[in-house]
Amino acid sequence: MIERELKKCPFCGADAEIKTEYRDFKRAYYTFVKCSRCYAQSRMYKTLYDPKVAPELFDIAAGNWNRRAKDGDPATE
Numbered sequence: 001m002i003e004r005e006l007k008k009c010p011f012c013g014a015d016a017e018i019k020t021e022y023r024d025f026k027r028a029y030y031t032f033v034k035c036s037r038c039y040a041q042s043r044m045y046k047t048l049y050d051p052k053v054a055p056e057l058f059d060i061a062a063g064n065w066n067r068r069a070k071d072g073d074p075a076t077e
């Protein structure tokens with residue numbers, strides 16, 4: 001499991017976590033940050049290969065989430 005420092009959810013203050021899903025029908029991996037309580041989530045980052053071999057993707061996803069958490073304005077993207 002790849003750990004990245006994540007800020008609390010800007011909506012409810014719960015812990016957030018990075019997830020990766022493989023979608024067969026897209027033949028792609030999706031990496032995103034998701035709140036463990038209210039299901040708020042960051043934008044999804046699509047890759048054609050397992051992001052475990054490209055850990056910079058986790059940095060990008062975590063950075064996006066943290067910027068949003070800091071701004072406190074999730075509506076602007």
Ligand SMILES: [Zn+2]
Pocket residue numbers: 009010011012013014035036037038039040
């Ligand atoms: Zn939340």
